[in-house]
Amino acid sequence: MSQLLHKAKDFVSDKIGDVVKPEASVTDVDFKRVTMDSAEYLAKVCVQNPYSTPIPICEVNYSFKSANREIASGTIPDPGSLKAKDRTMVDVPVKVPYSILMSLARDIGADWDIDYQLDLGLIIDLPVIGNFTIPLSQKGQLKLPKPF
Template structure:
């Protein structure tokens, strides 16, 4: 009996690993706006849904790091759903408090940019499998806002 149960488990595990899953990529991270307490950046994602029906996105979690430190993190609950058999463009706002930017003055230097690493977790509810998280990360430089961006 236990051999039959092991065979069934192996069969199910093999089938689940071959199931097509959504694919995602981070297209861009750019300045969005300045508020009284923070600077907001916008991460743009492309998510490809291979299924013929829409898939709900449960949440998107993010961590923004610079100089080895976390400068912004959070979650975006219930950001919508993925279009059926199509690529969905999603935007994730990332807030960085002004106090953190001031402490990064050494990294900013004369070129007015921040070296960053952005880690995202895109959690999707897949039928049969359940919640599935696609890990994404990118590195780059973000320009600090100029005076004309603020006013």
């Protein structure tokens, strides 16, 4: 009985491994707006759905890092669905408190920008397979809004 279960597990793993899965990429991370206590940025993620049916996005997890430390993180529950056989843009807002930005003053320097790394986990619900996470990572520089 154990051998039969092991063979069935291997068969299913092989078949699922060959299934075409949605692909995603971070297309842009840019300044959005300033509030009284934070700077808000917007990451745009493009997701290609190869299936002829829409796929629900369960949630998006993000971690925004600078100078080797996490400065913002969060979860966006139920951000919508991926269009069938099409590309879907998913917006991921990132809110960074000024208190944390000011503690990064050494990195900001004279050019008033910060080096960042954005790590995302896009969790989608694939038929038969179940929840599937598309991991993404983007590095770059962001300009900070100039003080008044």
